[in-house]
Amino acid sequence: MAMRPGRNCRPPGGISRRGHAPPPARIASSRREIAMAQTDRDDDPAEIPYRGHGIPKLGFENYWYPILRAAEVKKKPKAVRLAGRDIVVYRDDGKLYALDDRCPHRGVKLSLGECSYKGTGTISCPYHGWTFDGSNGRLVAAIMDGPDAPITRKVTIRHYPIREFAGLIWLWPGEMEPSVLEEDIPPYIGRQDEFFTIPMYTDYKCNWRWLVDNWGNDHHAQYVHRSSPELIFQPVLPFALTIEPKPLPSGKGMSFKRSGGMTSAEFPGLGRFPNNEWWRFMKPTGRGNVSGFQESKAHKVYGIQNQSELWLPGLIIVGRLSGEYALIQWAVPIDENTTRCFNINNFRRLGRMREMYDRLHYAVWRGWAHDRIFSDQDKVLVEAVVPGPERLSKSDTGVIAWRKFAGANARRPEPAGKASLDVA
């Protein structure tokens, strides 16, 4: 039976690269704070669409998340926030470490400290020098108490699984044993022998759920992006499609079979949509062509199963018919009102010359046309959502399916004192 990282499922033991012990208890205040934020307050209109599905405000915790580009972590410790947690990330002797960003002594942020003892994987608090081992969170010296201080090794803070991979820093904010990064993330990023990756990110002032909804084949693209430079020489995208969401066999997400639809319609009493699109004569086939995937190189040569997939914990994979490029957009929950939107561009390795061309093409065209202009059209909209009740319609089939799938299948610790029941 194929491994399926679904609900109540623990990944096989010992797969953590550093095989660390179960994470220590979090400090009380942090635990309470997170718990409060995760709880749906009765009067919070932002929870209305998600409450019933159990999709948490601060994200699904037990997943790997990209959090920084690798080049951003240099000599100095760096403060990041992920799933509402403040975390200090640092690098010593090439290895990465991640700890709760609060010294348990008198509360100062560890991220203001420094790695004074090179090669030991430790970080020292800037206030009185309490020094923590990043690989297990243990206090290894309370410098100002001297080397024989009894407090040493009595104190442990939470450490987080962290990896550098594919030019990105990856963090695992949850309390379950981490999965194998390369196997858990989409294969475009996970197989660096086949693909190379160019990532960038932007922080959105909105909750992560609004951004993922935006990716659920909700027909916004046909409307929002109809005049974006990226699509201007493409055929009109069809709308009013029939969307059939299908869970992936891997359990990691879903794909969407799209059929029917129209590229133009007359609305009684209003007029045509789209209007003023006469200049779209230039290319009769292209991305708008939903039925072409079965005949594509992506499918026939490379064996790719779906042109686009939506994965847990909240990311979309959009491939090209050529099979030589896929964009992954990843909604990383920073806190309740901030989402880091990663655009991870993946190019098939087709030789040195082609790689140079791809990088150049990204630098002069796609990085601007998609990762800035196209994505920013979405940013404006998801940042303009006013929380409250919704009226969903046929075009939300994908969004509704995603919410159900995600709430039912996200990886979670087994509830304490209960047998695992497969209710999916």
Added chain:
Amino acid sequence: MAMRPGRNCRPPGGISRRGHAPPPARIASSRREIAMAQTDRDDDPAEIPYRGHGIPKLGFENYWYPILRAAEVKKKPKAVRLAGRDIVVYRDDGKLYALDDRCPHRGVKLSLGECSYKGTGTISCPYHGWTFDGSNGRLVAAIMDGPDAPITRKVTIRHYPIREFAGLIWLWPGEMEPSVLEEDIPPYIGRQDEFFTIPMYTDYKCNWRWLVDNWGNDHHAQYVHRSSPELIFQPVLPFALTIEPKPLPSGKGMSFKRSGGMTSAEFPGLGRFPNNEWWRFMKPTGRGNVSGFQESKAHKVYGIQNQSELWLPGLIIVGRLSGEYALIQWAVPIDENTTRCFNINNFRRLGRMREMYDRLHYAVWRGWAHDRIFSDQDKVLVEAVVPGPERLSKSDTGVIAWRKFAGANARRPEPAGKASLDVA
């Protein structure tokens, strides 16, 4: 019997210009939010002076309010806030429309959308193109669902009565049938055949009630404005007046009979007030002369009844003895802590040459001396109010009378399930 738009009084049916249906229920979150804001929280010191009178934090809803200058609504939809509500205002084919500024589909602000179908009076949401008829709030197309989408016409959002008149955009935020604008607002603005109007506004960082109190003949003018350029060549305004507030026969507001008072006094142990006013020899009569009104051209020629009046929902009319000019200042409640203070200057139409002179005089003198300098002296003070209990005194007679009058006489819907009782 003259119509009297008092408490529990409904204006005659069908007087709305566009005769629209009763407004649809507001969306739940917005309703709750407004309800919460309107409720006096026990611990809110800002409510202490107003709680007993029933003067709501977000203003009396069932009135017309000026909200923008007409020239401010051009091609693009415009977001405004009034009485705590977010409203999108747009213009199509010369007509104005106002809708709740939240798409009921997935919550995006409609004010980011556009009027894609000219001449239809509709606005389309920027996210998936839900298109609403501004004249009744109905969803007329869910563009991305195609023309036959069953959701169409099943959804209605709140629309607001809106008018352009006298160079201003007027909105009615309440749920009662709107009154006839021209009859409900002061005649200086309401009769554009007799007067022309120059408006301007400034947003104050304070609750609207503090600004209206400031207009209740509270003797602040004699103190605050004693050295403003506008009054510098006027006689000293008398203080310690006896104020007799009188409801207007129309029920729309009150006037204030002023008598007695002094223009100078010796305060034991302190000195004179005002001191250093030797230069005020120049003009023995003028605005300070409270008894001159009965002999004025305003009264004898034009039949004006009072030199100044305070009207519901919260505006002051200050006339000149000449009867040829009146200033209307209108406190428009934007939200709990913001008030749009309109200065609406009304000039009697006395021929083309005189109008040119009046406009020029406004541009070079009055617009600066009153609408900026004089008004800004008030702005600094009402923005410096620290909420809490008050100690009212004789000089607050007008303020106290106003609060009682306004609380008792403001137009309100009849309480559901109760016969209308005239308790005024």
Added chain:
Amino acid sequence: MAMRPGRNCRPPGGISRRGHAPPPARIASSRREIAMAQTDRDDDPAEIPYRGHGIPKLGFENYWYPILRAAEVKKKPKAVRLAGRDIVVYRDDGKLYALDDRCPHRGVKLSLGECSYKGTGTISCPYHGWTFDGSNGRLVAAIMDGPDAPITRKVTIRHYPIREFAGLIWLWPGEMEPSVLEEDIPPYIGRQDEFFTIPMYTDYKCNWRWLVDNWGNDHHAQYVHRSSPELIFQPVLPFALTIEPKPLPSGKGMSFKRSGGMTSAEFPGLGRFPNNEWWRFMKPTGRGNVSGFQESKAHKVYGIQNQSELWLPGLIIVGRLSGEYALIQWAVPIDENTTRCFNINNFRRLGRMREMYDRLHYAVWRGWAHDRIFSDQDKVLVEAVVPGPERLSKSDTGVIAWRKFAGANARRPEPAGKASLDVA
């Protein structure tokens, strides 16, 4: 028996310079607000370390606090905040006055008003001219009501004891009778015949308690300041000291006997601390030399008892072995999240030439090296404290002792209806 301004102790009656009456009741809203802020909310992690000791969030009230440099109060009234209270400070005819900064009439800030009647010690509200006597808080004229207004002398607002002394403005925010300023503050400031004083201050974005903890011989100096320019030519400060806190006989604070310690140590698995200090060969004795105090000029010639003392309500005195200079750092609670940190430099008067030298030396070296660089190293850290539980260790002996001492011995009004019990 020597007077001991400890718990439940009232200073001898009538010592106030202006001998004013018991302060009037505070206005309700302010009282409630302060009460709420002072109460430990159950869910406020900032209270965890202080709750048990009764150390209030807004400071100990019944003490003199420096609040401004004397030169900062000129002609115009000045708004300050102290212990969460908004207070207007003004000067008339050389005398200082302090009143609650809210006019009881309709709530405007008195600090926007002016002192219109020179020589009377009054301030007039900018809105309607209510005029208050700064020496007792009484309303002496309601200008706009005229000289015979019955409200006059029926209204009193809270006034605060205020003094100018040693180039500083001193305020007493509490409700007890004020102590004699010169006797209650450290003798370096209190005896201006022996010392002259150069003060400066900076506002920290943190609660005052974190700053005082920072002064409790908590061994942060040896760590934080090890590379500050001020200490760079000093011997390394020893750490892992044994701290013996001792209450001062005066009851005003505590001193700390320091013994043992090390200036360097090898930490197993890490390395030496400090590392890279080879250049500290230059001066074998100096501030690091904790045992030298008994032999110092400070002790033998000037009779000073302790090199450093921590006093109520929250200040540290750090002397030099020469006895000719002492720095007083004073944590002044502005509000919950703001602390004014005064650095008050005190130089023994040793003749005109020496004073000129000291002033010059301060201007070119110490004002920069200590009051800026050295102090700002602390500022960064206390502003980086994340509220929550602590894990105290041996190096916190001084901090723990301070918290106990302060909570038990701070001057407080006797609980109503209870006999005074010495529970210290």
